Amino acid sequence: MRSSDILLKNTKENMGKKQDRTGGLYNAIFAFIMIAPILICGCSRFQARSTFNEANDIFNQGNYEASLRKYERIIEKYPSAGDRALFEMGIIYAYPKNEQKDYQKSLECFQELIKNYPGSEYRYDSERMIFHINNVTMKDTRIDTQQTLIETLQQEVKSKGNEIITLQKKIEALEQKVFSMEKGPADKILIEKKERRLSLILNGKVLKIYKIALGGNPNGPKKRQGDNKTPEGTYFIDSRNKDSRYHISLHISYPNEIDKKRAKKLGVSPGGDIMIHGIKNGYSSVGDLHTEYDWTKGCIAVTDEEIEEIEKLVPNGTIVEIRP
Secondary structure, eight states, rough: OOOOHHHHGOOOOOHHHHHHOOOOHHHHHHHHHHSOOOOOHHHHEEEEEHHHHHHHHHHTTHHHHHHHHHHHHHHOOGEEEEEEHHHHHHHHHHOOOOHHHHHHHHHHHHHHHHOOOTTOOTTTHHHHHHHHHHHHHHHHHHHHHHHHHHHHHHHHHHHHHHHHHHHHHHHHHHHHHHHHTTTOOSSEEEETTTTTTEEEEETTEEEEEOOOBBBBBSSOOOOOSSSSSOOOOOEEEEEEEEEETTTEEEEEOOSSSHHHHHHHTTSSSSOOEEEEEETTTGGGGGGGGGSSSSOSSEEEEEEEEHHHHHHHHHOOOOOOEOOO
């Protein structure tokens, strides 16, 4: 298993108080690996395969320093495979479980890859990693400042004593009342493709709004099977699957009669299996980052936490209106 792949197996262990700092970078690494799989190709890279495997086995054992040294030897012995070795080293230096992680060295690996291997298949992902690492570094400084302010405010709140406690109880009671109101089942789901927005509606009022990802070819209505488009029209939830490969899925009654007539006129199959679902199993740590890309085959995607909430608020038979 590659050092980059091992990140996928440790998602839940890296959540918590520091999630805002390292979690964003962790999810960024995750997204790059999910969207751009790493391949070994070329004669020299084929010869280096066993050494890559050794380096990754050492990484899997938690010996990150030894793994880095292996990759350095790969660069010396197999220069044509150096881009992949540099990419793996950059990942290890930024890996959240590496207690000796060093963002500066990670940046240097990606920068060297871009400089010395301008035609590398890892160039684009290295540029993205540089962007995200710089963002994390800037956010750390901002978060430290904000944390200091929060701690100061917390001390002020404590000094207010019973007055603040009473106010907090009132706020909690109000929040519970609002939550109870929102728990009523929605009577409509409104999906606005252009805005990448899903709204739960009850009696004409919006209960909650979610950011979404769509099919990889989102513009225009779905016309045929395999066009990667999200449908447009009026449908309803006709079934659900709590054991879905995408955490939980709510099946939409596509195709309707309009869709069927259009497909018949074109002489094609209209397709089916359009759902509102969560993230693919094993990839839940990507979280909100998934909305940066339209990555489904026509479905509407939200985070795992959001589909759990939606599933409870949307019974079978709920109207689904999908607008352009």
